[in-house]
Amino acid sequence: MTKISNWQKIKKQIADVLFEGNIVKTRKLLEKINKLPKNLRGDHLRLGIVRTFTIETQLDFFKLAISMLPAKVEIKVADIENIEQELLDPKSDLISWKPDIVLVLWRLEEIIPQFYANPNIFSNKDYNNCMKKIKIRINHLTNNYTKLLNSPLILSTMPIPQIIDIHDINNTVSYRRLVEEINLLIFKCQSKFKKISIFDFNGWCSIYGKDSFDRKMDFFARQPISSEAIGSFASEIARTLRPFIFSPSKAIAIDADNVLWGGILGEDGINEIKIGHEYPGNIYWRIQEFILKLKQRGILLFLLSKNNIKDIKKIFSNIGYMPLKFNDFDSVKVNWKKKYINLKEIASDFNLGLDSFVFIDDQPFEREQMKYNLPNVNILEISEDPLTILSALENCWLFDQYSISQEDKIRSIDYTSEVKRKSLKQSINNTEKFLKTLKLKAIVSLLNKKNTYRATQMLAKTNQFNLRTKRHSESKLSKIINDSNNISLTLSLSDQFGDQGIIGLIIGLAKNNRTLFIDSFLLSCRALGRGAEKVLWYVFIQQAIKKNITNIKAEYICTQKNSQVSELFDSLGMNCINKNKTNTLYKLSLPLRIKKPNWIKIVMNTK
Secondary structure: OHHHHHHHHHHHHHHHHHHHOOHHHHHHHHHHHHOOOHHHHOEEEEEEEEEOOOOHHHHHHHHHHHHOOOEEEEEEEOOOOOHHHHHOOOOOHHHHOOOOEEEEEOOHHHHOHHHHHOHHHOOHHHHHHHHHHHHHHHHHHHHHHHHHOOOOEEEEOOOOOOOOOHHHHOOOOOHHHHHHHHHHHHHHHHHHOOOEEEEOHHHHHHHHOHHHEOHHHHHHHOOOEOOOOHHHHHHHHHHHHHHHHOOOOOEEEEOOEOOOEEOOHHHHOHHHOEOOOOOOHHHHHHHHHHHHHHHHOOOEEEEEEOOOHHHHHHHHHHOOOOOOOHHHOOEEEEOOOOHHHHHHHHHHHOOOOHHHEEEEOOOHHHHHHHHHHOOOOEEOOOOOOHHHHHHHHHOOHHHOOOOOOHHHHHHHHHHHHHHHHHHHHHHOOOHHHHHHHOOEEEEEEEOOOOOHHHHHHHHHHOOOOEOOOOOOOHHHHHHHHHOOOOEEEEEEEEEOOEEEEEEEEEEEEEEEOOEEEEEEEEEOHHHOOOOHHHHHHHHHHHHHHHOOOOEEEEEEEOOOOOHHHOOHHHHOOOEEEEEOOOEEEEEEEOOOOOOOOOOEEEEEEOO
16 A cells, blocks of 8 residues: 555655756656566557657656556657668667657658748648648558558648638648648548557647747757657657557446535426536536447446435436436445445455556545555546546546447446356356356357457456466567467457456467467456366467477466466466575476366367
């Protein structure tokens, strides 16, 4: 609890220092962060940057912002304007450095300075040719990068100059128009290629305003981002990187009064509740719309309210035009118990880790009580002003994700099914009989291009049933797939209550032609208690025997969350060869006969 509390304080310090834009304080805080225990500093991240302007003296702000994720970032900046030279040459300094992610920062005035200087000298034909050349350049860059490299590429949009030129805006040959067309092209590239994401440089500028840039420093050193704005700019880059490192939070636990609607239901009555299309009810309406959008992306929704359940049901039935309906909540805890107790019960019922939750309540007492008793729960700091609630939701990094997998879409249904499974289990005393009653079916597949995104998701967010807790990018998984000596398998699970999608992963890396090392072995918490790990292990061993593997080596790395799997390899028949406080090493000789799990139907898809 103390470590989490200290880290929260440091995150607050980071936010304050970034807001100030003070380089001395930034470097001092970076030194402090570098002395923290490794488990608090996050995983190592290599960020490569290609650009058309100067950022070297501002990189410490980037590092500080990214440390808040948390992540231990190492940044390599390529020579100015060497974009294609660095990204399309496998032997370039940047690519040889093997970055995990590459960021492109560019402005149109550096790409076509003559057009920026005076668009009036260009004809319509010149304009169209200019647009055509830029389109060819961007398509050439994105097409070839995605063929050559596996690391994600983040393209920035191009900022519009913070000067309103009435003449330029109202002409067909227009610098402003050209920037808008190019940005549209960049968005199209993102939708075309899975490896490409967007850093909305232009969007950030439009929000931050004319203070985004320092014109004097731009002329003097080609360093356009102002000292006042650099903290915000760095934070926006950090937010753009976060979905590559962490999966979004899984659940929202939300209060009702003065959060979903204005007013206190038990005191004001339904007729005085503020929700609708007039101020301030329209703000609460927008809050509900935003929550519903998250729900539709697969985020679980739980209602925690100190109220009478009859009154809550009545408001949802009487004000039927509200965006949220009573049935949209995956679980409702409307009673007079402490909210942290209700949240713990929900976490237990749905088999969720406490760090999966985002708690939203307008009362400081409720937030502090939750923070004190369940420090792993993420808490949004808001006030009774509904605009702070809406802004906190809209600006919350915890829900950020680039794409939605099939497993994301079915998560809400599956967690509800988990409650039904638990109810069935309580009615059957015999574990094996219960498992057979579920009519379980497992599909074991080779790790491939179709399931690497889901595998990356699981590697990023699975903590409880995870033997080594190693976080791998899609590019790293692609390299693993390309080596035919490795054995990497995913497991999909379904039963009479529904399909859970891909919930298991095992990765065996070839150390030589006869030895495999288990790099990763994990299950989603949604699949625990059904013996899925034994199915995955059984198929993995069969595949290893087919490849004439004679030795399997494995490791358990102890973390704060994975104690439940501390003896998994022992239970699977592996021999412990070395052990200390944090690491346990294992070895297994093959061939070996393993009993096939008989409570589950196994479908092999490993050709």
